[in-house]
Amino acid sequence: MNGLVVENLRIEIPVSGRTLVPVDGVSFRVGTNECVALLGESGCGKSMTALALMRLLPEGARIATGHVRLAEEELFALPEAAMVAVRGGRLAMIFQEPQSSLNPVMTVAGQIAEALAAHLGLQGAAAQAETVRLLEAVGLTRGHITAYPFQLSGGQRQRALIAMMLAGEPELLIADEPTTALDVTVQAQILALLRSLQRQRGMGLLLITHDLDVARDMADRVAVMYAGQIVEWASRDRLYSTPSHPYTQKLFAVLPRLERRGQRLDSLPGRVPPPDSVFTGCRFAERCPAAFGRCHEEIPAFQEAAPGHYVRCHLATSGEPRGASGERQVASGEPRVASGERQVASGEPRVASGETILEVLDLTVHFPIRRGLFRRTVGSFKAVDGVSLSLQAGETLALVGESGCGKSTLARAILRLIEPTGGSVAVAGEALAGLNGEALRRKRAEMQIVFQDPYASLNPRMRIGDILEEGMAALLPLAAAPRRARVKALLDQVGLPLDAAGRYPHEFSGGQRQRIAIARALAVQPKLLILDEPTSALDVSVQAQILDLLADLQEAHGLAYLFITHNLPVVAYLAQRVAVMRAGRIVEEGPVEQILTAPRHEYTRLLLDSAPGHCAPDEP
Amino acid sequence: MMKPLLLWSDSLILLLLAALAALLWLARHNEALRGHWRQVMRSRVGRVTALILSLYIGIGLLDSAHYVERLPAAPGQPAPFSGEVRSALDWLLTPIRVSVEKTYSAPLAERLYAKESVMGPDGVERRDYPRLLHPGAHWFGTDKVGQDVLYLSLKSIRTGLLIGSLTTLVMLPFALGLGISAGYFGGRVDDIIQYLYTTLNSIPGVLLIAAAVLVVQVQIEAHAELFNTAAARSDVRLLALCGILGVTGWTGLARLLRAESLKLRELEFVLAARAFGVGHGRILLRHLLPNVMHLVLITVVLDFSGLVLAEAVLSYVGVGVDPGMISFGNMINGARLELAREPVVWWQLAASFLFMFVLVLAANLFADQVRVALDPKSRGRA
Ligand SMILES: Nc1ncnc2c1ncn2[C@@H]1O[C@H](COP(=O)(O)OP(=O)(O)OP(=O)(O)O)[C@@H](O)[C@H]1O
Numbered sequence A: 001m002n003g004l005v006v007e008n009l010r011i012e013i014p015v016s017g018r019t020l021v022p023v024d025g026v027s028f029r030v031g032t033n034e035c036v037a038l039l040g041e042s043g044c045g046k047s048m049t050a051l052a053l054m055r056l057l058p059e060g061a062r063i064a065t066g067h068v069r070l071a072e073e074e075l076f077a078l079p080e081a082a083m084v085a086v087r088g089g090r091l092a093m094i095f096q097e098p099q100s101s102l103n104p105v106m107t108v109a110g111q112i113a114e115a116l117a118a119h120l121g122l123q124g125a126a127a128q129a130e131t132v133r134l135l136e137a138v139g140l141t142r143g144h145i146t147a148y149p150f151q152l153s154g155g156q157r158q159r160a161l162i163a164m165m166l167a168g169e170p171e172l173l174i175a176d177e178p179t180t181a182l183d184v185t186v187q188a189q190i191l192a193l194l195r196s197l198q199r200q201r202g203m204g205l206l207l208i209t210h211d212l213d214v215a216r217d218m219a220d221r222v223a224v225m226y227a228g229q230i231v232e233w234a235s236r237d238r239l240y241s242t243p244s245h246p247y248t249q250k251l252f253a254v255l256p257r258l259e260r261r262g263q264r265l266d267s268l269p270g271r272v273p274p275p276d277s278v279f280t281g282c283r284f285a286e287r288c289p290a291a292f293g294r295c296h297e298e299i300p301a302f303q304e305a306a307p308g309h310y311v312r313c314h315l316a317t318s319g320e321p322r323g324a325s326g327e328r329q330v331a332s333g334e335p336r337v338a339s340g341e342r343q344v345a346s347g348e349p350r351v352a353s354g355e356t357i358l359e360v361l362d363l364t365v366h367f368p369i370r371r372g373l374f375r376r377t378v379g380s381f382k383a384v385d386g387v388s389l390s391l392q393a394g395e396t397l398a399l400v401g402e403s404g405c406g407k408s409t410l411a412r413a414i415l416r417l418i419e420p421t422g423g424s425v426a427v428a429g430e431a432l433a434g435l436n437g438e439a440l441r442r443k444r445a446e447m448q449i450v451f452q453d454p455y456a457s458l459n460p461r462m463r464i465g466d467i468l469e470e471g472m473a474a475l476l477p478l479a480a481a482p483r484r485a486r487v488k489a490l491l492d493q494v495g496l497p498l499d500a501a502g503r504y505p506h507e508f509s510g511g512q513r514q515r516i517a518i519a520r521a522l523a524v525q526p527k528l529l530i531l532d533e534p535t536s537a538l539d540v541s542v543q544a545q546i547l548d549l550l551a552d553l554q555e556a557h558g559l560a561y562l563f564i565t566h567n568l569p570v571v572a573y574l575a576q577r578v579a580v581m582r583a584g585r586i587v588e589e590g591p592v593e594q595i596l597t598a599p600r601h602e603y604t605r606l607l608l609d610s611a612p613g614h615c616a617p618d619e620p
Numbered sequence B: 001m002m003k004p005l006l007l008w009s010d011s012l013i014l015l016l017l018a019a020l021a022a023l024l025w026l027a028r029h030n031e032a033l034r035g036h037w038r039q040v041m042r043s044r045v046g047r048v049t050a051l052i053l054s055l056y057i058g059i060g061l062l063d064s065a066h067y068v069e070r071l072p073a074a075p076g077q078p079a080p081f082s083g084e085v086r087s088a089l090d091w092l093l094t095p096i097r098v099s100v101e102k103t104y105s106a107p108l109a110e111r112l113y114a115k116e117s118v119m120g121p122d123g124v125e126r127r128d129y130p131r132l133l134h135p136g137a138h139w140f141g142t143d144k145v146g147q148d149v150l151y152l153s154l155k156s157i158r159t160g161l162l163i164g165s166l167t168t169l170v171m172l173p174f175a176l177g178l179g180i181s182a183g184y185f186g187g188r189v190d191d192i193i194q195y196l197y198t199t200l201n202s203i204p205g206v207l208l209i210a211a212a213v214l215v216v217q218v219q220i221e222a223h224a225e226l227f228n229t230a231a232a233r234s235d236v237r238l239l240a241l242c243g244i245l246g247v248t249g250w251t252g253l254a255r256l257l258r259a260e261s262l263k264l265r266e267l268e269f270v271l272a273a274r275a276f277g278v279g280h281g282r283i284l285l286r287h288l289l290p291n292v293m294h295l296v297l298i299t300v301v302l303d304f305s306g307l308v309l310a311e312a313v314l315s316y317v318g319v320g321v322d323p324g325m326i327s328f329g330n331m332i333n334g335a336r337l338e339l340a341r342e343p344v345v346w347w348q349l350a351a352s353f354l355f356m357f358v359l360v361l362a363a364n365l366f367a368d369q370v371r372v373a374l375d376p377k378s379r380g381r382a
């Protein structure tokens, strides 16, 4: 059979006496002219699988068992010299970070020509002509032939990389999270490009992603991975209409959506088991809502629940879709657990106390542009250019925009972590501009921020208890004993174990760290919380937990949230109002329903159209 | 009869010990620090290197307990004190200190390394290697004037430790304070500090040191009454050398710390602290300093070895420690010419190299253990 066949792939990494098994018994196939999505949360073994196919596993990892056949040729049996020709030739791969995949001191055209020479033996004028043809095929122009990688934007770099990979006329292209580092609008373009190239050239495409919507837009068939195994394997339509593995169902259930406003997102408690665990039963058993006795004792087989639909679950008996058993079938919008539902009906603002917490008027932040020997100021870069906002207690205002539009700068200027160039900010009725020293310090208790990167926002050398106490020590007149009591209360509030106080940040997962960051901000009892992309570094299941936590806290304390994000489903789920930012200005602002369903500004429309899951690129 | 004598460097060492003891006393209930210490001591490397280092430090401390001896009194006059300053180490090492030969002898040799006219038992004068006064007693041989090389090496330890630690102590506040502030505050502060260290770096270090040492030399001579013994004079010169090495030596580490702080400053935990209105001082102390400590530790230990070597180079140029002072630098200098000799006198160089090597290696390995223990990520790992 043609295309790529992977059978029973197992990867082992021996470390100090133990053996980690990041990939354990993975089998799937990618036909010619087919797009298969490998879907899963971080750490489930997606990239390892891809690297194993290329025989590019990192030092120390080895392929323990398995076969990979590309057009009937066993890749694992090839000598390395022959594999070099296959790599980049018949089997090509593009990586997540376009920046580090291109050689910065060579023109992109030069790199494409190099690939052409290596795989097709093209030289001189023929190579030149082919290079131009490839550049044009990926949407770059003849003019880019002299460009160096640093002269290109992220999206253009990814295009150049794709062109390079196409040079060897691959039978199969592996794309490992090709768009995670890119903005939504660029992501949409790159995905559409990949899809159309795959169609035109009749190649196979193995798309690795953690985004359910991207997989739905792109794939013909989808493999869902969990803890190093494929747990579900079905055609796209089948998977999205009748997801049969409890894990897949949970993944759908935790997605924030406009229809789920006011409801609690379903939660997926616990963590993915570490790769050195020994399993006696189902790998998902600890977290599975449907687990029963047999799940803990017997490893479920990968069985065919319906023709072409494989599921690794005891409940999936052949012929009968699992959903027919009735319980816990997920349908969006349907309330699941009564106690989990929030008090307020969807769409209405949750609290309307009317007190204005944040009032931003005409705020500007200009960075000087310096040039020349004496670093003379030759102009200024307007990162924030006249922004006005207002926010009430208990309200969530989402600030949406692409990277570089000035969202983070705006957040920092509001908190006066950067001095604004002009305009005014008032928090709880008091202008910040004139405040200094002690007065400003006291004011800081009312406004706090949670950052995007849960790994950079906690000092790695401080214990969690000290981290939480720091703000209290600076801002609240509390003695040491009540401070420690409050640390306990806070940990409890954000759902962390009490012994967390004595541990260091690296012992926690990304989601737990983000909880700590939220607890730290809450420690000083703020009225305004600025959330700068608090979930964009997290997996969807963890994102759901954090969003639920934020909603609960808002309800309990009447907090006002300024929620900075580029993720529109999150906006739809959480916010009451949306402001769309572009190049330092707010281009459109209004209630969530109106902005998301009837946008007036063309940029808002573009953002909405680019969001994955909005419409599949292959739809007419 | 003897009278204790406190050289200036001895007082500094006492002060240092007192400060260290006070810190330990204050930190005795600090669970975190005790945990770090226990972790260092759990590893075999940690234990062995700590033992070696304490041996060196012990020798250095013994060598810092100075005294002068009372000479036999002339009738009717108070007994004068000897001009020769001794230390407890000298006293302990008396056997090898006083067993002086005429000139070079190889390690554990029975005979001198140079031929001399000796009267044979038959009364005929011949050119031969004469028997040593103390045959087989010199483990590391003797030097040109017949002093025991082991004794010299042990005496050099104090000088080496002093130069390494005092210079580091002088240099650290500059490097930490200026480097971290330059990175953290940026702007004008950064400009000024950068200007400062670029200027310092652009003056050849040896020139600066030579000038400073000459000034000190002149001062010592002008106030001869303050420094009445040779030991006191070389001691002051050693201190001056440490001072000047420290004042010129902070630029490398400062540059490193500036770059690191520049990076850390943008990290979100620093921003978060600022959002809490935490003062600059506390941010520098609690957020930046602990996160650059690994750099400081590595640099300081490497610099320490560099300083002991620098002393040798400076002594060669004539601006190092006093030529009469026993130090690794002077030993190496003494050995330099002998290397050109045929047959080669190698043991002086070998001994100083061996003692320095063990010290530097132990310090490096120990510092590595400390760095691992301080890294929270290594907690709980064996
Ligand atoms: N110190 C600075 N000097 C000059 N320009 C800056 C500075 N800081 C930020 N900028 C520019 O300001 C613009 C806005 O930056 P900001 O980080 O606020 O964007 P963002 O929307 O939050 O981006 P992302 O989503 O990638 O985090 C960017 O174009 C950035 O290059």
Ligand code: SF4
Residues within 6 Å of the ligand: A245, A246, A247, A282, A283, A284, A285, A286, A288, A289, A290, A291, A292, A295, A300, A312, A313, A314, A315
């Ligand atoms: S086998 Fe059991 S535990 Fe595993 S997914 Fe199925 S129901 Fe859940």
Ligand SMILES: [Mg+2]
Residues within 6 Å of the ligand: A407, A408
């Ligand atoms: Mg940002």
